[in-house]
Amino acid sequence: MSGLLPVAEARARILSGLATLPAERVGLGEALGRTLAVPLKAVRTQPPWDCSAMDGYAVRSVDVQSAPVRLRVVGEAAAGKAFAGEVGSGQAARIFTGAPLPRGADAVLLQENADREGDEVVVREPVQAGRHVRRAGLDFSAGETLLPAGRRLGARDLGLAAALGHGVLDVSRRPRVAILATGDELALPGKEAGPDQIFASNSFAIAAAVAGEGGLPLDLGIAPDEPAAIRAAIERAISEKADILVTLGGASVGDHDLVRPALEACGVTLDFWKIAMRPGKPMMAGRRGEMVALGLPGNPVSALVCSVLFLIPALRRLAGCSDVTPKTRRGRLGRDMPANDHREDYVRAALSHDADGVPVATAFPRQDSSMLRALSEAECLLVRPANAVAARAGDPCDILLLPPPL
Ligand SMILES: Nc1nc2c(c(=O)[nH]1)N[C@H]1C(S)=C(S)[C@@H](COP(=O)(O)OP(=O)(O)OC[C@H]3O[C@@H](n4cnc5c(N)ncnc54)[C@H](O)[C@@H]3O)O[C@H]1N2
Numbered sequence: 001m002s003g004l005l006p007v008a009e010a011r012a013r014i015l016s017g018l019a020t021l022p023a024e025r026v027g028l029g030e031a032l033g034r035t036l037a038v039p040l041k042a043v044r045t046q047p048p049w050d051c052s053a054m055d056g057y058a059v060r061s062v063d064v065q066s067a068p069v070r071l072r073v074v075g076e077a078a079a080g081k082a083f084a085g086e087v088g089s090g091q092a093a094r095i096f097t098g099a100p101l102p103r104g105a106d107a108v109l110l111q112e113n114a115d116r117e118g119d120e121v122v123v124r125e126p127v128q129a130g131r132h133v134r135r136a137g138l139d140f141s142a143g144e145t146l147l148p149a150g151r152r153l154g155a156r157d158l159g160l161a162a163a164l165g166h167g168v169l170d171v172s173r174r175p176r177v178a179i180l181a182t183g184d185e186l187a188l189p190g191k192e193a194g195p196d197q198i199f200a201s202n203s204f205a206i207a208a209a210v211a212g213e214g215g216l217p218l219d220l221g222i223a224p225d226e227p228a229a230i231r232a233a234i235e236r237a238i239s240e241k242a243d244i245l246v247t248l249g250g251a252s253v254g255d256h257d258l259v260r261p262a263l264e265a266c267g268v269t270l271d272f273w274k275i276a277m278r279p280g281k282p283m284m285a286g287r288r289g290e291m292v293a294l295g296l297p298g299n300p301v302s303a304l305v306c307s308v309l310f311l312i313p314a315l316r317r318l319a320g321c322s323d324v325t326p327k328t329r330r331g332r333l334g335r336d337m338p339a340n341d342h343r344e345d346y347v348r349a350a351l352s353h354d355a356d357g358v359p360v361a362t363a364f365p366r367q368d369s370s371m372l373r374a375l376s377e378a379e380c381l382l383v384r385p386a387n388a389v390a391a392r393a394g395d396p397c398d399i400l401l402l403p404p405p406l
């Protein structure tokens with residue numbers, strides 16, 4: 001036994017402490033990426049009435065079973081301006097796309113198949129009943145539920161919500177995520193870095209992942225490797241009422257890994273520390289009241305892989321999404337893989353497809369958890385289960401696509 005927690009169990013334990021955040025009302029313009037708190041029903045039937053799908057003439061199909069035939073044009077129907085009259089026998093109405101079909105008409109003659117002569121139109125092609133007519137309710141009917149609670153709203157959903165007749169939406173409040181980087185070696189990008197320093201990258205990547213999930217990142221800056229400074233930053237997360245505190249670095253066993261005692265000193269009860277995964281082993285999770293604390297490892301690839309597997313699912317759970325677990329798909333190995341040890345491996349890989357369209361993941365040769373370039377170039381993560389035996393190119397494997405914010 002390694003004593004490390006399996007990935008799925010670690011995620012289940014984090015998620016079990018999280019409930020959907022309360023709802024708030026926002027305008028459609030602010031709703032992108034937010035999650036619906038209540039199902040959305042159609043206010044109105046769409047289209048509300050039979051209408052024309054083309055520019056042409058509204059006709060009675062019985063009049064135009066053969067061609068040519070001459071009809072008298074008795075009115076005009078445009079989108080937003082219906083023809084109040086009726087199309088009688090031997091008559092037609094000029095009609096434009098989207099206009100309500102006038103009473104009496106049951107089909108639309110395409111204007112390309114007609115010759116206008118004064119107040120008459122010569123029909124050059126027969127027209128069947130229902131031709132170029134969109135029936136009332138073709139898209140949806142009043143009272144129908146089209147978007148479920150828990151739906152993360154994309155551009156298409158917002159278009160649909162508007163078409164349903166909703167100007168404001170009830171969505172779950174944005175999760176507040178405090179992000180604290182730690183380490184004397186960290187300098188802000190764009191500023192002067194000291195001779196022993198590197199540029200801090202994790203906070204920026206994690207904040208972007210949070211924002212991309214509809215969360216509100218709160219940057220607590222960089223704390224030096226001093227217990228009091230780390231504690232002060234954690235206290236700030238608490239006073240800012242963060243839903244989640246993410247710490248970055250200082251999670252391992254070195255003399256300068258000070259995050260765990262600082263969290264505990266601030267009243268965070270640790271649930272677990274160390275997961276059977278690579279990269280990301282020294283991740284910790286705990287809570288203080290309503291706030292969940294996730295202590296992510298400092299290595300940049302480890303922090304981001306942990307965000308995919310734990311932080312993003314936690315944000316989705318807070319938002320009220322029904323299905324939050326990262327989805328793998330079956331594919332094939334693009335190259336031989338060695339046997340794995342007791343840690344589930346998330347291997348940075350290129351993604352292609354074989355002749356049958358099956359996804360193929362080809363592991364990059366170098367997998368160091370400090371290598372952001374390899375992560376940036378990766379098109380997927382190849383998941384190697386704990387204790388997997390050696391495998392050959394072409395063998396089946398599990399592939400995790402990186403979620404959109406990444
Ligand atoms: N004796 C052991 N040493 C280590 C173990 C272990 O089990 N025994 N685990 C290793 C693993 S695995 C990881 S992952 C790292 C994680 O360590 P920490 O979480 O304590 O991270 P740090 O030591 O603070 O930093 C690691 C590495 O990442 C750089 N870093 C940190 N923060 C940032 C940031 N915001 N932006 C960019 N880069 C950052 C830091 O400079 C270090 O190079 O521990 C191993 N050690």
Ligand code: MOO
Pocket residue numbers: 277278279280281282297299302369
């Ligand atoms: O878990 Mo560490 O993240 O292997 O480098």
